[in-house]
Amino acid sequence: MFFWDYTIFLLIPPFLLALYAQYKVKSTFQNFSKKRAHSRISGAEVAKEILNRSGIGDVSVERISGRLSDHYDPRSKTLRLSENVYSSDSIAALGVAPAALTYVASTAMAIMHLLRLLILRDRR
Numbered sequence: 001m002f003f004w005d006y007t008i009f010l011l012i013p014p015f016l017l018a019l020y021a022q023y024k025v026k027s028t029f030q031n032f033s034k035k036r037a038h039s040r041i042s043g044a045e046v047a048k049e050i051l052n053r054s055g056i057g058d059v060s061v062e063r064i065s066g067r068l069s070d071h072y073d074p075r076s077k078t079l080r081l082s083e084n085v086y087s088s089d090s091i092a093a094l095g096v097a098p099a100a101l102t103y104v105a106s107t108a109m110a111i112m113h114l115l116r117l118l119i120l121r122d123r124r
Contacts, residue, residue: 029068032092033084043085043093050101051079059104063087070096072103079104 041049047061059072061079063086070081079100085093 026068029092029096032095033088033090035091037089037091037094039094040089041094042087042089043081043097044087046094047079047081047097047101050098051104054105056104056108061086068096070100072100072107074107 044061044063051057051059051061059077059079061081064080064082066082067084068082070079070085072079081097081100085096085100
């Protein structure tokens, strides 16, 4: 016997919203990938410069295959930028590279928070 749960209708609006958001991100990236930045520096150069100016010298920047698959691996301390961000000097690449760096900062802040909690726990 087939059981129908009407709460499935609660999942349809978030699913459609997620599809719309994905479409907007991809189309905006594609649009700004066609426009070159006046600075003519690549996404990798921007990421390395931000890391150097922030005093985070132990994070390396690597190129990976894929499209918009940029991520930070905290285990190897590596920021991996997709091909279209790593070597491109487009406005989109110069926007995505710093956005991927937010994961580096959030990981560092999480580690500091955990250390603070451990220190406070040991003082008691």
